[in-house]
Amino acid sequence: MARNASSFITLLRQNSARVRHNPNTHIRNLTGETKEGDFGWKKSHINLNEPLPNEDQNFTEIAKEICKITRTRPRWEQTLLSEYPSFNFSDPQFFLTFLKQQNNVLLSLRFFNWLCSSCRFSPVQSICNELFDALVDAKACKVAKSFLDCKDFNPEPASLESYCRCLCEVGLVEEALDVFNKLKIVGFCPSIKTWNAALVGCVKIRRTDLVWIFYGEMIESGVVANVDVETVGHLIKAFCDDNKVLKGYELLQQILEAGLPPEKESFNRLITGFCKERQYARVSELLHMMIAKNQWPDIFTYQEVISGLMKKRKTLESFRIFNDLKNRGYFPDRVMYTTMIHGLCKMRCLGGARKLWFEMIQKGILPNEYTYNSLIYGYCKIGSFDEARKLYKDMRDRGYRESTISYNTMISGLCLHGRTDEALNLLEEMSQKGAIRDVITYNSLIRGLCKEGKLVESKNLLNGLLAQGLQPSNPSFTPIIVKLYEVGDIQEAKKLWNDMRDRGLEPLDRTRDHIIVALCEQGYVVEGMEWLIEMLKNKLEPQKQTFEKLIQCLTQIDRCKRLSLENSVCTR
Template sequence: MGKSPLFFTNLCLRKSLKPVQNTNPQIRIPNRNLSVNRIDGKYEEIGKNSQNPDVVFAQEISKVIQTRPRWEQTLLSDIPGVDFVDPNVYNEVLKQQKNVMLSVRFYYWVRSQNGFLPDPVSCNMIFSRLVEAKAARAAKSFLEETKFEPEPGCLESYIECFFENGLVEEALDVFEQLKLAGQCVSLKTWNSAMLQSVKAKRVDVVWKLYSDMLECGIVGDVDTIGYLVQAFCMENNAAKGHELLRQILEAGHVPSNTVFNKLISAFCKSGNYAKVSALLHTMIAKNCSPDIHTYQEVIHGLCKRRMRHEALRIFNNLKDRGFFPDQVMYTTMIHGLCKMKWLGDARKFWFEMIQKGIIPNEHTYNALINGFWRTGNIVEAEKLYKSMCERGYGETTVSYNTMINGLCSNGKLDVARVLFDQMTEKGIVPDIITYNSLIQGFCKKGKILEGTYLLDQILKQGLQPSTASYTVLIEKLCEAGNVGEAKAFWKDMVDRGVEPAVSAYDSMILGLSEQGNVAEGMQWLGTMLKSRLKPQKKTFERLVQCLSEADRLSDALFVLDYMLKMGFVVSECIFLSLVKKLYPSNSSHVETCFGKILERS
């Protein structure tokens, strides 16, 4: 509990040589043209309406801590005689203080003073304000430092604050603490937590929350089920999500457009456009009209599956039906068309959006620039990049990556390196995509040492290398006959938890075969087949040739048999090379095996 009010008992009064005669002393507040009288145990300002001196002192204290950077060192001397540890004083300061972080500083300062006793009211006030400000880490630190027990309602907001800051594990800890205390949060908090988990793509948390919710006896609503549908979609299980939607609709509930849009996006991803069409009809039948975002998902899906004509038809139909495509919709179309190398249509939409007063953003510029690079139109790519920089969009990692990748793909490594150096000079941080583009560009030009140096820079910068970081290096080292170094990179890749690309296996098998190390090549092939990976046709054929040349005919026939089982058509030259080896032996066993192979082929 806090101390009893002793506001003015310790104030520094001017001393008198004679005994005090005035029973109603007047007190001057420093730095303010204001006096306070004590009359019959109460305080009032002279020349003003009666005012609580707590408020007066709080205003003075607030002014000091708001205007002086290091007020902690001088506050006692700036406002002498105030009993700062009295709860009525510091609580009034906290009430007046708008800046929650200054409130925290003031509270810690008061707590460091002699005579301070914790006050739950002030703790709860600061904690709740930190939560309202979404300062999750500061709220957690304050709670751990003060060790007070917040009100249950405030803890629910605390959970939401953690989720909104992406601190999922911390939020789950609070859930668990409430569960152990026998308290169950409201449905609103459960739904808020599930929504944030969906946004964070933490499907595991969605299912945990739903399980705990059922355990607490809380019955979900249409929003709850909507989050479960979205969780199924994120797990690439649109069929189960669709079944859950059907059950909601049969129960007479209609979820938000977001739920329909996620399902539509999932079915577009798998190419199930019959389900997409059915969902669009369902939305219309349930008076949940598809909006621009719904059609955006459809168009995005069609573009990803290179269904250009269908995407264009829907986009043009939207305009005919009175929809007004926005910046995102135009960018989606331009990006999709550029990936398909349909630059004519992409440029048409570019100028169309500008004519309608829709200003292209950084993503629109980068999409079209990338399209120019893909088609080898270097002049237009550089011209558009210059225009983008003039509009202030060029100073980002994404924009630099678009240019560096395009330059490397088109063999302009010197210019790409200049842009890379510019990034460092301007304080723009390169990411793994930047480094991978340069590694691939240098390696494709045969500059493996430069590629190796860049991979070393990735590790020194503390970045996690990706599959692409290693793949091209392994491929080029194998082509150059340096399989030993390629193996070293492979080991480093696996040790760092990076998944090898299928093409990297092919490169290792080809490299080993070219060196005559067919036995190890067979081992690598076996690893691929056990992992259900499909080697390339050239990998099979070259291994068969090398095995045949090494007189390992049984192994050659074994590999050829697997090749046919996987649906490849064997080249005539492969058969001829085997026949030359097999014919002198004139073995009936070999003729039988070879006959079966020919039948399969």
């Protein structure tokens, strides 16, 4: 049940006092005063805080002995009764003593089950509740759930509340929702800590649908005044995970108006969300808002901004922010340096990338495998393979083994510059060095071979990819298909196209554009028009060059027809 963000603030303003206490929220006293019928419990005669007189010392000594036996002996169940023939194991007070002495709750449960099956032990409500609490404290949620189901007892509401938090911490939020409903039936209102545990549990496993269900239950339960900034943060995260960053932003603005200072994590999540949506005006606004509220952006906040700018290929802007960070006294880490080096290499700014490389080393930040591969990628991109190989050797000398990433970097660069023979040699070397070939490896080679017109070799690589059981991607097929159309092998191209579609791979729009252009250049203008019509039917927008090529070919055909007609008339 999703709620409007504004309803959250409305509830905040209703009351600034404590949460209304329900009369049933008190923890009940587990003594002989418990009446039969309360929550359907059995009558109890055990006081957990007062051991039986004159037996405490005896129980403690025997409990210590038996704890040691259960920890060290594999099949103690078969001999324990014969070793203690006169001892009354069915005394409930003894089990409580044993439970306090035993430091392994699963062994305590095993001992409990043995008592029930071998000693005519009839556990009362208080015994079950103590063992249940111990399981929950040990974070053994699944075992606690099984114990709860098979023993058919009703724990104290406070125990159930702890159980809720335990379930949420391990991601069992659906089970936690059932427990919340049980608490609702008996009139017990969980604390804000428990509601927050439920919300963060849902966010962790990306179950935002349950976030809004818990939020609705929260409102209906009257948890109003103690809703805190942590709750707000979880709701903002849920909005961001739902790709509703603007709604999260609106919620942030509302709590700021209400005078609540949000956590830095809330700002960071919104900044990440807006970076993904490439709304950098909002990002800038959030950064200024953080500073205005004395929530100074940290290095991780700026890392998100720089990464977002890099993805939008605004490398110069991210470089400006990076330098500004250093001027303000921040200390960029290896991740940020690697991000900047990679971005500069993509722009072919090897001078700037090398400068940052030596700068980070001078600051004592050693490059890792990803940093090396970023600079190797830059050298390969500009065709400086000697420098790339030197760096590659340096990487190996520093203890970094040849990996799939490093081989892919070199293979991609070699194919980019038409050196496919060397790239194929590296492919063979991968198997010798134990580096795994992945889809990226094959796709780089297929693209490079097709660029050189080596169709047979590229098709062999595609078959090799499939033979290894790898899942092909769009770039595994499209370079071969386009090249087949370019050389006029229409039937083979159609066959491969259908094979790709049958595998659930949807070609990119520009692939169709390439095919239309290739058909036109081969003189298959009618087929090119059919492809264009199919694109328009599927609401795909062809590129301008595609229209221009079709118009050019149609104009040539029309001119040829007119010349042919004129020649025919003149001949007559």
